[in-house]
Amino acid sequence: ATPTAIMVGTGLGAKRGVLFKNAMALETAARLDTVVMDKTGTLTKGEPEVTDVIADGIDEARLLALTAAVERESEHPLAQAIVAEADRRGVSTLRADGFDSVPGHGAVATVDGHRVLVGNRRLMARENIQLDGLAARREELANGGRTAVIVAVDGRASGLVAMADAPRETAAAAVAGLRRLGAEVVMLTGDNEATARRIASLLGVTTVIADVLPGDKSTKVAELQAEGRRVAMVGDGVNDAPALAQADVGVAIGAGTDVAIETADVVLMRSDPLDVPAAIQIGRGTLRKMR
Numbered sequence: 001a002t003p004t005a006i007m008v009g010t011g012l013g014a015k016r017g018v019l020f021k022n023a024m025a026l027e028t029a030a031r032l033d034t035v036v037m038d039k040t041g042t043l044t045k046g047e048p049e050v051t052d053v054i055a056d057g058i059d060e061a062r063l064l065a066l067t068a069a070v071e072r073e074s075e076h077p078l079a080q081a082i083v084a085e086a087d088r089r090g091v092s093t094l095r096a097d098g099f100d101s102v103p104g105h106g107a108v109a110t111v112d113g114h115r116v117l118v119g120n121r122r123l124m125a126r127e128n129i130q131l132d133g134l135a136a137r138r139e140e141l142a143n144g145g146r147t148a149v150i151v152a153v154d155g156r157a158s159g160l161v162a163m164a165d166a167p168r169e170t171a172a173a174a175v176a177g178l179r180r181l182g183a184e185v186v187m188l189t190g191d192n193e194a195t196a197r198r199i200a201s202l203l204g205v206t207t208v209i210a211d212v213l214p215g216d217k218s219t220k221v222a223e224l225q226a227e228g229r230r231v232a233m234v235g236d237g238v239n240d241a242p243a244l245a246q247a248d249v250g251v252a253i254g255a256g257t258d259v260a261i262e263t264a265d266v267v268l269m270r271s272d273p274l275d276v277p278a279a280i281q282i283g284r285g286t287l288r289k290m291r
């Protein structure tokens with residue numbers, strides 16, 4: 001790469017808020033054939049909102065109060081959505097003791113003398129809790145693109161709290177743009193398969209890797225690389241950082257966590273998914289000027 005071509009490419013990127021941290025990133029971006037995108041906070045806004053509270057054998061307000069008490073101790077975006085909904089409805093505030101978060105699964109605490117678990121099916125399976133009648137409702141919500149967390153009280157599944165996280169406005173256009181550039185788009189998420197597939201189909205993404213534990217995202221990227229692909233990883237979260245480091249090019253959403261931004265090779269200051277195909281085009285333009 002001639003220093004001039006690199007300077008021009010870096011400058012073009014900077015003008016639209018695409019920060020290339022090094023010359024290598026600019027060159028590698030030109031040669032990508034696979035773009036792995038995190039779902040929550042990358043393809044979606046990452047601002048889930050509660051859409052349904054389903055109580056089974058317990059008062060709805062009581063269910064939400066117990067759930068919110070646990071989630072007030074958690075920093076997970078789903079937890080924040082649940083707390084916001086409890087506050088909005090003004091359900092009585094309870095305090096949680098002995099809070100414990102289980103990454104990729106959910107959270108647990110004691111509230112008002114009851115052991116309350118909030119999380120996904122994996123968490124319930126670990127604790128030998130049957131979903132019974134709630135299983136079908138959860139599946140229905142997931143097929144509609146919602147993330148439903150299960151709430152168990154004293155070992156019994158007592159309800160669901162479903163949340164919706166809207167896609168970013170330009171996510172579908174970004175996926176289409178990447179396709180036109182000849183790159184395959186892969187969705188990589190810790191969320192469940194049905195929810196992920198629904199969002200993916202709305203956005204035109206055909207390859208989905210779901211139910212991935214926080215520590216396993218980088219392994220999934222490495223597996224794609226082992227197939228001989230040149231892989232970009234686009235993400236925003238703390239749990240995306242190892243995958244950003246593993247990828248040939250790590251791309252962080254500017255609105256994301258500091259760890260993601262520090263680890264990435266490219267930062268999208270406008271947090272706009274359309275800047276992913278733009279980064280590839282800038283890279284290709286730079287390469288052409290070098291020949």
Ligand code: ADP
Nearest residue numbers: 074076079104105106107118119120149190191
């Ligand atoms: P993601 O943020 O992509 O969903 P995570 O690995 O953080 O990935 O979480 C995976 C799943 O674990 C979530 O979709 C949710 O079902 C469950 N989970 C994790 N933390 C919590 C929590 N604090 N409350 C409820 N569910 C949780």
Ligand code: MG
Nearest residue numbers: 038040041237
């Ligand atoms: Mg995310």
